[in-house]
Amino acid sequence: MSGFNKIINSYEDAMDGLVDGMTIISGGFGLCGIPENLIKEIKRKGTKDLTVASNNCGTDKHGLGLLLSDHQVKKVIASYVGENALFEKQMMSGEIEVDLTPQGTLAEKMRAGGAGIPAFYTPAGYGTPVGDGKEVREFNGRKYILEEALQGDFSIAKAWKADSHGNLIFRRTARNFNPMAITAGKISVVEVEEIVEVGDLDPDQIHLPGIYVDRLIKGTFEKNIEQRTVRNT
Amino acid sequence: MALTREQLAQRVAQEFKDGYYINLGIGIPTLAANYIPKGIDVVLQSENGILGMGPFPRDEEVDADIINAGKQTVTLIEGASVFSSADSFAMIRGGHVDLTILGAFEVDCQGNIASYMIPGKLIKGMGGAMDLVSGAENIIVTMTHASKDGVSKLLSNCTLPLTGKECIKRVLTDLALLDIEGGRFILRERAPGVSVDEIVKLTAGELEVTGDVPEMIFEI
Numbered sequence: 001m002s003g004f005n006k007i008i009n010s011y012e013d014a015m016d017g018l019v020d021g022m023t024i025i026s027g028g029f030g031l032c033g034i035p036e037n038l039i040k041e042i043k044r045k046g047t048k049d050l051t052v053a054s055n056n057c058g059t060d061k062h063g064l065g066l067l068l069s070d071h072q073v074k075k076v077i078a079s080y081v082g083e084n085a086l087f088e089k090q091m092m093s094g095e096i097e098v099d100l101t102p103q104g105t106l107a108e109k110m111r112a113g114g115a116g117i118p119a120f121y122t123p124a125g126y127g128t129p130v131g132d133g134k135e136v137r138e139f140n141g142r143k144y145i146l147e148e149a150l151q152g153d154f155s156i157a158k159a160w161k162a163d164s165h166g167n168l169i170f171r172r173t174a175r176n177f178n179p180m181a182i183t184a185g186k187i188s189v190v191e192v193e194e195i196v197e198v199g200d201l202d203p204d205q206i207h208l209p210g211i212y213v214d215r216l217i218k219g220t221f222e223k224n225i226e227q228r229t230v231r232n233t
Numbered sequence: 234m235a236l237t238r239e240q241l242a243q244r245v246a247q248e249f250k251d252g253y254y255i256n257l258g259i260g261i262p263t264l265a266a267n268y269i270p271k272g273i274d275v276v277l278q279s280e281n282g283i284l285g286m287g288p289f290p291r292d293e294e295v296d297a298d299i300i301n302a303g304k305q306t307v308t309l310i311e312g313a314s315v316f317s318s319a320d321s322f323a324m325i326r327g328g329h330v331d332l333t334i335l336g337a338f339e340v341d342c343q344g345n346i347a348s349y350m351i352p353g354k355l356i357k358g359m360g361g362a363m364d365l366v367s368g369a370e371n372i373i374v375t376m377t378h379a380s381k382d383g384v385s386k387l388l389s390n391c392t393l394p395l396t397g398k399e400c401i402k403r404v405l406t407d408l409a410l411l412d413i414e415g416g417r418f419i420l421r422e423r424a425p426g427v428s429v430d431e432i433v434k435l436t437a438g439e440l441e442v443t444g445d446v447p448e449m450i451f452e453i
Contacts, residue, residue, distance in 0.1 A: 029281045029318070030304035032297065055318070056358070080358035083304065088356055100349075100356075103280065104322025104364030111319045122326065123367035127345075127398025130363060160298075170317075172298040172309070173282045177318045223297035226304040231289040 006166040006216040007195065011041040014189050014217045018047050018154055021074075025110060025152035026054040026064060027181040030083070030226050033174030034063045035191050037219040038156040043067055053077040053110070053150055055103060055177055057087045062224045068096070077150065079103040083226060102130060105147050107180055112149035114183025114212065119148045155185025158221075159208070162192045163199070166213030167206045179208045188212060191219040234426045235407040236449075241375050243268040244449055245334055245405050248373060249275050256280060256325065256365060258335030259303040261375045265334060276310075278330055280361040282321050285313025302361065322361065326368035333369040335362055337376045337401075339391045342438035344401045344413045346374060347393035359396055366397030378406035378435050385437035387411070387418060408432050410449065417441050422449045 008014045015038060018024075024042075028034030039058075042050075043066045050073050057078060058065040067073050068086050075097040081088050090096045101109070102124040112120055121144035125131045135146040157178040160171035168190065170178060182188045195218050236244065242264035249255060249265075251273040257263050266288070269275055277286040279301045286301060287308035294308060301307045309315070324330060337348040346366060349359040366372060379385050387404065404411045409432045410422040417439040420432060425448045433440060 030300060032281070032300045032304070078358065080360045082357050082360070091356060092353075100358050102359050102363035103318065103361035104326055104368075107318035107322050122364075124326065124364040126367065128363060128395040130359070172296065172315055173279070173300055174298040175315060175317050176281050179317045180319050225295070225297050225300075225306060227300070227306065228295060229289045229305040229307075230292045230295060232291075 004165045004210070006210065006213050007164050008215045008217045011037055011217065014038060014191070014215050015041045015045060015154070017187060018042065018045065020047055021049045022047070022153040023051040023053070025150065025155040025181045025184045026052060027157035027176060027178030028063065029055050029173065029176035031058055031063050031224045033158050033170070033176050033178055034058060035156040035158045035189075036063065036221055037191055038189055039064060039066055042072070043070060046070070046072065048072050049074045051075040051077070053106070053152065055106060056080040056082065057084050059084055059226060060086045071095070075099065077101055077106065079106050100130070107177060109147060109150040110177065110180035110184040113151040114180060117149055119146050121145065122147055150184055152185040153187065155181045155188045157182045157188070157190045159190055159192045161194045161196065161201070162190065162216055163196050163201050163210070164216070165198055166190065166210030166216050167201055168192070168208040168210070168213065169201065169205060170207050175207065182208060183212045187214050189215040189217070191217050193221065194218065234424065236424045238264060240451065241405060241407060243451055244410070245373055245375055246270060248332065249273060251275070253331040254278055254284065254329065255332045255334070256330050258362070260336050262334035262336065263301070263303060278321070278324070279307070280321050280325065280365070282316050282318060283309065283313060285310045287313070322364050325361070325364050328368055328370060330369060331371060333365050333372045334375060335365060335372070337374045337396070339386050339388055339393055340374055340376070340401050340404055340413070341388040341391045342413055342417045343390070344399040345391045346396045346401050347391040348396045350394055352394065362396050366400045372401055372403065374401055374404045376404065376406055378408040378432070383435065385435050387436045387438050389438045408435065420446050422447055424449055425451070
């Protein structure tokens with residue numbers, strides 16, 4: 001009867017089972033569409049030696065940056081260090097290991113991880129440090145490197161709306177890496193702004209089917225903005 | 234005079250054609266959205282998942298769920314679509330985007346580009362740049378021609394870690410518009426008031442200059 005009810009009522013239960021040394025795959029781009037409350041719960045738990053795969057690491061004060069400031073992270077797989085000074089500092093000092101990965105490659109590594117594809121060839125990074133040590137193969141006169149899929153012990157993500165079975169709808173650019181991240185975790189935890197009854201979502205409008213979602217929690221979100229940019233006219 | 238950031242944006246926007254899907258990188262390329270030539274329609278792609286990116290929002294329109302690749306708040310135009318990062322890079326890698334404009338620290342006359350890190354000094358990360366340069370046929374790099382100390386950034390061989398290998402065919406600097414063909418830069422246009430000699434002096438890689446090189450034209 002309730003075997004498909006994915007709803008979890010506390011953040012503590014949502015991240016139950018996360019232990020030191022695990023790999024977490026996170027959705028989000030900058031501070032947009034990040035699972036902000038799940039990250040805060042990981043900070044509260046104080047889990048250490050984590051490997052985190054995410055496009056970037058938020059800022060010094062928000063998002064995954066919170067885990068860097070508490071030295072909970074051993075390794076980061078990301079495409080962009082940019083706006084996070086603490087991330088850049090810990091990377092330069094060698095405190096954390098960073099696997100800089102092209103953004104499209106990272107998205108595809110997550111997608112492949114959830115889709116049973118162990119590796120794929122991509123042109124991105126051929127002839128650059130990213131391609132060092134990776135298999136190169138030529139197709140139709142162009143060179144490609146072999147990139148392996150990514151899977152996590154946990155994935156953490158944010159969606160806009162869900163039904164209790166975990167069917168998800170994302171909103172605007174808060175979708176970003178979230179759908180692929182969810183599919184790539186052994187245990188996927190998704191926080192949403194609204195949970196509706198099963199049957200209230202139009203099947204044609206669902207962005208990610210609930211089969212990929214293990215735990216679902218309704219949260220309230222700060223939705224911090226990194227670069228609030230407006231026009232006057 | 235070297236071009237200002239706005240003039241660089243204005244000149245690069247002259248390369249836009251009606252019906253183009255265009256990806257604009259962070260910085261000067263993004264400014265080019267302000268100079269879309271009159272009478273043409275283009276659709277801007279933002280690699281975090283937008284086709285049909287609009288201008289910055291008015292204060293009351295700001296929506297934390299709508300940002301561009303530079304994490305700035307933006308709007309969606311009528312007819313826009315949004316999608317995941319995997320879909321976004323599928324269209325980029327798959328060669329569906331008509332024009333890509335991005336910045337660089339260095340380019341060389343082999344068409345190599347370096348734009349994501351300076352070892353020991355600065356690590357920004359490549360973001361989507363490696364996917365963009367490997368997937369796009371039509372790329373324009375916008376950059377300054379030389380450092381403030383007069384050190385050329387248009388080289389025989391890039392000195393910094395590469396973002397992409399043999400993929401750049403056109404460069405717009407604050408001094409010149411150049412193509413890259415057959416292992417050399419070819420000077421196509423000069424910034425108004427900048428002499429060929431000045432450009433030759435500040436170009437470290439092999440440079441071909443043929444005939445009279447026209448000045449760039451800016452409509453006021």
